[in-house]
Amino acid sequence: MSRIQWQRFLWSHRATISSRQSPCRTPIARVPTVRAAFSTSARRELMEMTGFSDEQLTVREAISNICSKFPNTYWQERDQQEKDPKEFHAALAKDGWLGIALPESLGGAGLGISEATMMMQTITQSGAGMAGAQAIHANVYATQPLAKFGTQEQLETTIPNIINGTWRTCFGVTEPNTGLDTLRLKTLATKTADGYSVSGQKIWITCAQVASKMILLARTTPLEEVQKATEGLSLFCIDIDRSHRGLDLRKIKKMGGRAVDANEVFFDHYDIPTASLIGQENQGFKIILHGMNAERCLLAGEALGLGYAALEKASQYAKERVVFGRPIGQNQGVAHPLADAYMKLEAAKLATYHAARLYDTNDGSVPFHSIGVACNSAKYLAAEAAFTACERAVLAHGGMGYAMEYDVERYLRECLVPRIAPVSREMILNYVSEKVLELPRSY
Amino acid sequence: MASKGLRILVPVKRVIDYAIKPRINKAQTGVETAGVKHSLNPFDELSIEEAVRLRERKGPLKVDSILALSAGGPKCADTLRTAMAMGADKAFHVEVPEGSGDGGPEPLTIAKLLHSVVEKEDINLVLLGKQAIDGDQGQTGQMLAGLLGWPQTTQASKVEIKDEAGTVEITHEVDGGVETLRTKLPLVITTDLRLNEPRYASLPNIMKAKKKPLEKKTLADFGVEDTRRLKTLKVTEPPPRTGGGKVEDVDGLVSKLKELGAL
Numbered sequence: 001m002s003r004i005q006w007q008r009f010l011w012s013h014r015a016t017i018s019s020r021q022s023p024c025r026t027p028i029a030r031v032p033t034v035r036a037a038f039s040t041s042a043r044r045e046l047m048e049m050t051g052f053s054d055e056q057l058t059v060r061e062a063i064s065n066i067c068s069k070f071p072n073t074y075w076q077e078r079d080q081q082e083k084d085p086k087e088f089h090a091a092l093a094k095d096g097w098l099g100i101a102l103p104e105s106l107g108g109a110g111l112g113i114s115e116a117t118m119m120m121q122t123i124t125q126s127g128a129g130m131a132g133a134q135a136i137h138a139n140v141y142a143t144q145p146l147a148k149f150g151t152q153e154q155l156e157t158t159i160p161n162i163i164n165g166t167w168r169t170c171f172g173v174t175e176p177n178t179g180l181d182t183l184r185l186k187t188l189a190t191k192t193a194d195g196y197s198v199s200g201q202k203i204w205i206t207c208a209q210v211a212s213k214m215i216l217l218a219r220t221t222p223l224e225e226v227q228k229a230t231e232g233l234s235l236f237c238i239d240i241d242r243s244h245r246g247l248d249l250r251k252i253k254k255m256g257g258r259a260v261d262a263n264e265v266f267f268d269h270y271d272i273p274t275a276s277l278i279g280q281e282n283q284g285f286k287i288i289l290h291g292m293n294a295e296r297c298l299l300a301g302e303a304l305g306l307g308y309a310a311l312e313k314a315s316q317y318a319k320e321r322v323v324f325g326r327p328i329g330q331n332q333g334v335a336h337p338l339a340d341a342y343m344k345l346e347a348a349k350l351a352t353y354h355a356a357r358l359y360d361t362n363d364g365s366v367p368f369h370s371i372g373v374a375c376n377s378a379k380y381l382a383a384e385a386a387f388t389a390c391e392r393a394v395l396a397h398g399g400m401g402y403a404m405e406y407d408v409e410r411y412l413r414e415c416l417v418p419r420i421a422p423v424s425r426e427m428i429l430n431y432v433s434e435k436v437l438e439l440p441r442s443y
Numbered sequence: 444m445a446s447k448g449l450r451i452l453v454p455v456k457r458v459i460d461y462a463i464k465p466r467i468n469k470a471q472t473g474v475e476t477a478g479v480k481h482s483l484n485p486f487d488e489l490s491i492e493e494a495v496r497l498r499e500r501k502g503p504l505k506v507d508s509i510l511a512l513s514a515g516g517p518k519c520a521d522t523l524r525t526a527m528a529m530g531a532d533k534a535f536h537v538e539v540p541e542g543s544g545d546g547g548p549e550p551l552t553i554a555k556l557l558h559s560v561v562e563k564e565d566i567n568l569v570l571l572g573k574q575a576i577d578g579d580q581g582q583t584g585q586m587l588a589g590l591l592g593w594p595q596t597t598q599a600s601k602v603e604i605k606d607e608a609g610t611v612e613i614t615h616e617v618d619g620g621v622e623t624l625r626t627k628l629p630l631v632i633t634t635d636l637r638l639n640e641p642r643y644a645s646l647p648n649i650m651k652a653k654k655k656p657l658e659k660k661t662l663a664d665f666g667v668e669d670t671r672r673l674k675t676l677k678v679t680e681p682p683p684r685t686g687g688g689k690v691e692d693v694d695g696l697v698s699k700l701k702e703l704g705a706l
Contacts, residue, residue: 058524058649062643062644062646062649065643066643094645095643095644095645095646096645096646096647096648097646099646099647100646104650107647109646109647109649109650110650111650
């Protein structure tokens with residue numbers, strides 16, 4: 001019996017006595033609860049499981065097994081101590097999961113984004129939250145353009161080492177003054193005799209402290225000199241080597257997902273070899289565009305997992321917590337917001353796996369913007385549904401929702417990430433207004 | 444014997460997941476299985492793991508083949524895929540129609556089936572879980588050894604192949620200590636919890652398992668009938684436990700004990 005269960009056990013017994021004596025009036029005290037004896041896990045999941053493919057179900061089960069070795073206490077501790085969950089990354093790498101969406105010829109599993117999304121959702125839902133997802137996220141997704149456009153040498157050296165966990169990678173696109181406005185990014189890679197010299201600044205680079213590689217987007221032709229705004233950017237796969245001159249990393253203190261570092265990265269005449277270029281020079285934006293829709297799907301999955309995890313905690317608590325002689329979940333004021341959150345999650349789930357399927361099965365017959373709309377809508381809906389579920393989960397827990405021990409406060413802090421990144425809600429609304437409703441562009 | 448290596452049979456069963464609290468069905472004939480998470484019987488997981496480890500140890504006897512077998516409804520195919528993802532080479536799915544909460548074929552039926560499989564497939568080592576966690580009957584391994592006339596070692600916590608002649612040493616836990624036994628192939632071994640720690644199937648192996656051969660068979664293929672010798676009359680839940688009380692102090696405890704007639 002775990003410590004928490006044991007405490008609850010003691011207090012549930014205390015409740016039987018205190019009902020005959022003076023009631024406990026402390027607002028945030030150990031709560032009296034009714035607990036079904038010896039039940040260890042729910043008979044079925046909250047999330048409706050019909051409609052998923054065999055592959056998705058296999059992924060879900062296998063990932064759940066691995067995640068079960070990393071209990072909520074592991075993640076609470078990592079979050080508090082801001083310590084990288086490297087054991088978790090290693091466990092997934094050991095069994096080949098980082099290669100889920102990479103081609104079989106490179107040592108991956110050759111599965112699609114539908115399965116990768118399920119993997120990310122299962123991770124966040126296990127209690128690992130966004131911290132767990134972000135510890136591996138870039139390795140799964142930023143390697144996609146590399147696998148598609150990389151040179152033979154890049155494929156043979158880099159990809160196997162990322163899959164087996166020897167190297168970790170981060171993704172360097174966002175800049176302090178160029179968030180959504182990717183085309184205006186300023187980090188410059190200037191040609192030198194034997195490669196490029198990189199100068200500029202990146203921000204919100206997750207896992208840069210622990211990564212040995214970065215997929216970097218930098219400008220190789222100044223904006224003023226290009227014909228089309230989408231040209232002049234190049235994609236690189238570079239070493240993150242701090243012993244090398246011209247590289248500095250600074251950790252950003254943040255609201256949630258504290259186990260995983262996010263950084264400002266400064267390049268000052270940082271030399272990289274010519275061989276680090278991915279695909280053609282000046283065509284980096286097109287290459288990266290390819291992966292953006294996939295990233296939306298993964299983020300949507302991560303949000304969903306967080307939402308379901310919070311809702312599961314909340315409904316469990318509402319069943320057990322007794323006030324005025326009955327479980328609080330018997331009150332419609334508690335039950336209805338949770339039921340509403342459930343339906344929102346289910347709807348977002350359908351949108352998410354629809355978008356992932358569209359992305360995977362696209363043979364060119366679906367217009368690019370339809371996939372974009374589906375993936376962006378999925379990210380928007382899933383992030384909002386997750387936020388609703390996490391917020392209501394905290395409220396349903398009352399005072400205990402504010403305590404670290406009950407996990408929902410961690411979920412609430414973390415569920416802001418998919419609302420903000422990789423693209424804001426407002427930009428998605430702009431995109432849908434323009435592409436679907438054909439309204440004039442506002443920016 | 445055709446070749447000198449080990450040809451291992453690992454029978455596996457699909458059971459309700461160990462973490463789930465079982466409920467009795469409405470008709471009180473068994474445990475409710477519809478819509479409940481199932482997985483590979485944990486003791487069978489140990490058998491597969493041990494078979495795979497015997498192969499990985501590379502000697503003194505090489506493992507020629509690992510055959511997984513399961514008898515039951517269509518979902519058993521999933522269980523067999525899991526077994527193959529862990530390292531079994533091929534699988535037989537013996538299709539037995541699922542009755543409602545009848546617990547499936549009896550141990551003797553399964554033992555007869557395995558007997559026939561052992562002969563047809565030229566098996567020289569059978570690794571079975573000591574029991575399935577649903578029926579908890581723990582009979583199949585012993586019955587099979589009896590039918591085959593082979594030595595058996597039950598509830599193994601360590602298995603060591605000593606030489607090329609097929610000498611095997613098996614350790615198992617007994618009251619008051621650990622017993623080590625020596626015998627020779629062919630052999631039936633049943634597995635206990637401390638034998639090993641089963642691995643998780645890796646993603647590449649899960650993908651490979653999809654391509655491994657899974658053959659569908661029937662009981663008739665092995666000349667066995669699903670005869671039932673036992674009839675389940677009723678299955679009921681244990682009576683609910685009543686909660687304890689709490690006393691204020693030692694005097695309270697003493698008077699309570701007196702009241703209950705314990706002092």
